[in-house]
Amino acid sequence: MPNQSATLRHQLLRSASALVIGLAALSGASHVFAAGKAGNSEYQQQIAACKSGASTEDRATCLREAGAAQQAAARGTLTDPGAEQLKENALRRCEGLPQSDRIDCEKRVNGQGNSEGSVASGGILRETVTIVPAK
Structure with a gap:
């Protein structure tokens, strides 16, 4: 039977690892949320256009492109070429x-x-x- 302190240490290590992963995910999500706040209304308009059929693309492609544009905007890599x-x-x-x-x-x-x-x-x-x- 495993030692009780070793089991406790193992559980603490797993909890600490989960906490670090959770904080990293939250940090990334907050970055995306903060960057995406400004473009969120544009994203919502794109989604509405996809769902209403106003887009020239099929619905699945339109939704995928809108999501990809939102992610690129959140990373700061979405550019408007001159x-x-x-x-x-x-x-x-x-x-x-x-x-x-x-x-x-x-x-x-x-x-x-x-x-x-x-x-x-x-x-x-x-x-x-x-x-x-x-x-």
Whole structure:
């Protein structure tokens, strides 16, 4: 039969470990709560949009993205890229195209040609016309 003091010591050690883990979790949760307080109303609006079907995504994806955005905001890693960063990203997407298509892609990114549609309606259609003489 185990020694009573050894059993007591073991229980105290387990309790202390549980307390340390609990405090660490509480500390992390309070950080998330404090950081998320400001963005909580935005999160609630996103959730409402997901549930009402106002989002362009299916409900499960919408809810997952809203949760991921809230977590990123709580960590301070949610950023809003500027116009220059968005343009750079768009030009990078042109890099994988063949040279003839890349030139037209870069023209569209730089605002040449026609544009119609919106992100909310499912996308923006950008069009350039290149006249190629017959051989």
